[in-house]
Amino acid sequence: MTINLSGAHSVAFRLERGILMRAMVFHGPGEKSWDEVPDPEIQHATDAIVRVDAVTICGTDLHILKGDVPEVTRGRVLGHEAVGTVVEVGSGVARVNVGDRVLISCISSCGSCRFCREGRYGQCLGGGGWILGHLIDGTQAEFVRVPFADNSTHPVPPGLTDEQMLMMADILPTSYEVGVLNGQVQPGDVVVIVGAGPIGLAAAMTARLYSPSHIVVVDVAANRLEAALKVGADIVLNSATDDVLDKVRELTDGLGADVAMEAVGLPETFELAVQVTRPGGHVANIGVHGAPATLHLEDIWIRDLTITTGLVDTFSTPRLTKLVSSGQLDPAAIVTHRFTMSEFDQAYDEFSRAGETGALKVVVVAERSGPVAHPHRPRWSTAV
Numbered sequence: 001m002t003i004n005l006s007g008a009h010s011v012a013f014r015l016e017r018g019i020l021m022r023a024m025v026f027h028g029p030g031e032k033s034w035d036e037v038p039d040p041e042i043q044h045a046t047d048a049i050v051r052v053d054a055v056t057i058c059g060t061d062l063h064i065l066k067g068d069v070p071e072v073t074r075g076r077v078l079g080h081e082a083v084g085t086v087v088e089v090g091s092g093v094a095r096v097n098v099g100d101r102v103l104i105s106c107i108s109s110c111g112s113c114r115f116c117r118e119g120r121y122g123q124c125l126g127g128g129g130w131i132l133g134h135l136i137d138g139t140q141a142e143f144v145r146v147p148f149a150d151n152s153t154h155p156v157p158p159g160l161t162d163e164q165m166l167m168m169a170d171i172l173p174t175s176y177e178v179g180v181l182n183g184q185v186q187p188g189d190v191v192v193i194v195g196a197g198p199i200g201l202a203a204a205m206t207a208r209l210y211s212p213s214h215i216v217v218v219d220v221a222a223n224r225l226e227a228a229l230k231v232g233a234d235i236v237l238n239s240a241t242d243d244v245l246d247k248v249r250e251l252t253d254g255l256g257a258d259v260a261m262e263a264v265g266l267p268e269t270f271e272l273a274v275q276v277t278r279p280g281g282h283v284a285n286i287g288v289h290g291a292p293a294t295l296h297l298e299d300i301w302i303r304d305l306t307i308t309t310g311l312v313d314t315f316s317t318p319r320l321t322k323l324v325s326s327g328q329l330d331p332a333a334i335v336t337h338r339f340t341m342s343e344f345d346q347a348y349d350e351f352s353r354a355g356e357t358g359a360l361k362v363v364v365v366a367e368r369s370g371p372v373a374h375p376h377r378p379r380w381s382t383a384v
Helices: 059-066 162-166 171-181 200-210 222-233 245-249 267-275 296-304 317-325 339-354
Strands: 010-017 020-029 032-037 047-055 081-088 103-104 143-146 153-155 190-194 214-219 235-238 255-262 277-285 305-310 337-339 361-365 380-383
Touching: 020 339, 032 339, 047 103, 047 162, 059 214, 059 339, 081 143, 081 162, 153 190, 153 317, 162 317, 171 200, 171 255, 171 277, 171 296, 171 317, 190 245, 190 267, 200 214, 200 222, 200 255, 214 222, 214 245, 222 235, 235 245, 235 317, 245 267, 255 267, 337 339, 339 361
Parallel strands: 190 214, 190 255, 214 235, 255 277, 277 305, 337 361
Antiparallel strands: 010 380, 020 032, 047 081, 047 143, 047 361, 081 103, 103 153
16 A cells, blocks of 8 residues: 655544554663563653654663663653654644654753743643653654654755755754853864864854854864864864863963863863863853762862853754755765764664774664655544
8 A cells, every 4th residue: 555645734644553664762871672661652632753864873862771860760762963854643733744754853842831931842841852862762763753743843844955954953052052152162163172073063064153263173183173174164173192271272362261161071071171161251061961060169169160051952053954964064065974873773883983983973774665654554534
């Protein structure tokens, strides 16, 4: 049977009960597997079920596997970023239709609580925020339930690839909002980004939009520093061999950077970001920290520093999408490795050994022979 996914909202697609899908399941620190699990079902009127077409692995997923995020319980499906096709919607969904090609945001938004009304969706009080792959099952699966579908998905514009759009689920808005905007990058600034992983590279790419005089990227991996030069860095420094503090002071008449961004999540990289920042400058922490970092107030209280932290809100996703559509940004340049879902374990292995493999962002795509069908058996029934 052929299913046409271009139908209107009134055409509902129901998952056939009892059918299993595959998903990447967390079984405790250091343990995950590509398991058969029950298909997701509509639980609330504002839910949608999305068939995952392309998904990626985030550094946060590695933090979960290290045990750094204890809220993630055993049995949770991992993942919070995906591009896919809507196959079922709840009765309360008004703007998302079956057949729509959508980006699933890493942040879900109820749309009506105090923080959502302020555009601070990451702090949603109504059941949203960072929940996918964290508090509810996530996107590293063949299908995913997306709560608050009207507010938590974005249409994929014609002409954009899955890879381009997938980078707008998390890394581009995170680097832009938590790094560039929180750091208040201005024209002519010297910007130092500590860490040249995917977030650090996206920070270099989006900082370039504000015409800083120099973007300096710091890392210990030669391949990542090379990538940084390709996406917007003017100068790269290897912290294993270069005296980063001296080099930045040479560049800034001894003052230090106007803006420093921490994009690793380690105590020593946070402390380095603070050290390289000039008096009156901004330190924007983007990295996810799994251990305490020391804030040397005895040294910095007199320097008038502004230090910010933050969880991405994804309010900038539409803006960034326009910039990609117009050719001013190409986040797909950060993608280095591609896999199919049957290779998910290999994708995790390559991504987790980025120092050896050179992996930046990996993209995992679905394997299927038709627009909707399960590769081995029919999945869908329809009701009008």
